[in-house]
Amino acid sequence: MSSTDSVVDGVRRLSPTGISILVVGGGVGGMMTALESWRQGHDVRILERNPKLDTIGDCLGILPPGWSTLRFFPKMKEQFERESYDVEFSFWRYEGRLIEHRGEAEWNYPGAVHSAKDVRVPWMETRSSIANMLTQQCERLGIKVEYGNTAVSYDENENEAIVTIAKLDGTTAKETADIIVAADGVATTSHEHVTGRKVRAESSGYALYRGLIPMDLLKSKLSAATQEKFFSSPRGDFRIYMATDRHANIIITRDFVCYAITYKEDGHSKESWRAAVSADDVLKRLNETPGWDPELVDIISLIPEKSCVDWTLLWRDPQPQWASKGGRVVQLGDSAHSFLPTSGNGATQALEDALSLATCLRLAGKGKEQTATKVHNALRFERVSTIQKTGFANRRLMHHIDLDAAEAHPELITMTLPAWIWTHDPVEYAKENYAAAEAHVTNGAPFKNTNGPPGVTYEPWDIASEMGKETLST
């Protein structure tokens, strides 16, 4: 520990860098950016649109790379391990027959080494638990989260980044910092400044019914047989039920059943966490494919009023430029790259961005922040874009697999969550590759990323090519 390091709440903070960072958006990505920036010695504040902490949402799966630095935050790590759900994974036919029990996540197999050192990373957490955990850690470190601040536009000059904020009382204000991080989600207003154009959101052809049913609403109303079938596993289950052109993720824990049912959309759903529909709507949709597991249907029929989100799965083509031309504004998480849920990576990649960006800024040091954001962008884009594509591949697989063949040969279910995804440590990667990537960014020296699939050279792609494959396979 150097003489200028300090310790707060058991977290060691590296010596101050003098770099000021303003994070816009207090979601999962924004909060982790603030925490890791604090740990790396930067000065950081968060501006959030909501008037107070919003814990709406259901289940989130976050892979080990997102927790690569969790061991440095001992109280937060303890909370994470206490509140996560160490469920076991399995594939099912939609009629209710088990195809294969896979159990542990691969990164927890005996002998596997993942990037979240000293942390047990289970399959599942809830968004409310993660949001509380990150917010409480910010509070304990003295990081200010300023609620009721909506970013309207971004700008910069040679000396500072600028964001115009609309306040709850109707006034506007300008806030400045060395670096502004636009972590304001899929509807970010940063594109005009960062890329010079609006990014179009297009339909991916599907929508999702999702929500939680608390256990106290379920247990007393279900038959003994249903209870036995769904609630007898001591660890709980993460089940994927597959049918033609739709699938259901059902997560069964000691506290709730979480459901996420992907279906072909017909224009009714919205990209909003507040677009609620009733249990009857969900049942009607399920019954379009006759023969769903009647006991699962019993559970779905107990969805509480106004609790089911009907979320349209929109898509934005991968766009490679996350840092503005001047380098002082940088997009992070969903604002830079949105994910289909079938990639299982939206929150993970937002957290990876956070860890990478804070590290690059420390490696660059005060005065070279504008280069750091571009180096971070160069280190991350190809990896993220490659993982985005897995969402399409996984969905195609689940929606078009021959269930009889899969029952006979479960190895045909080749979901894409390979080791190169969950062994990656974004902090170490940034440290090892910063100098070479900086030479690439500043004077065009050759540089090849090694954080993607081994032996594969990145090929740009877009939604039109992926949707074309979808049509071919129907």
Ligand SMILES: Cc1cc2nc3c(=O)[nH]c(=O)nc-3n(C[C@H](O)[C@H](O)[C@H](O)COP(=O)(O)OP(=O)(O)OC[C@H]3O[C@@H](n4cnc5c(N)ncnc54)[C@H](O)[C@@H]3O)c2cc1C
């Ligand atoms: C309310 C909500 C519920 C969610 N629930 C789930 C879930 O159950 N399961 C799941 O897999 N994923 C969920 N997600 C999405 C998931 O959290 C993200 O896809 C992922 O974690 C990436 O995080 P992010 O920080 O980039 O974006 P987000 O988590 O979307 O965070 C963006 C943040 O920016 C704030 N914001 C937006 N616009 C502005 C603005 N103009 N100015 C200031 N602040 C702004 C938002 O209020 C939000 O806090 C949810 C997101 C939200 C916002």
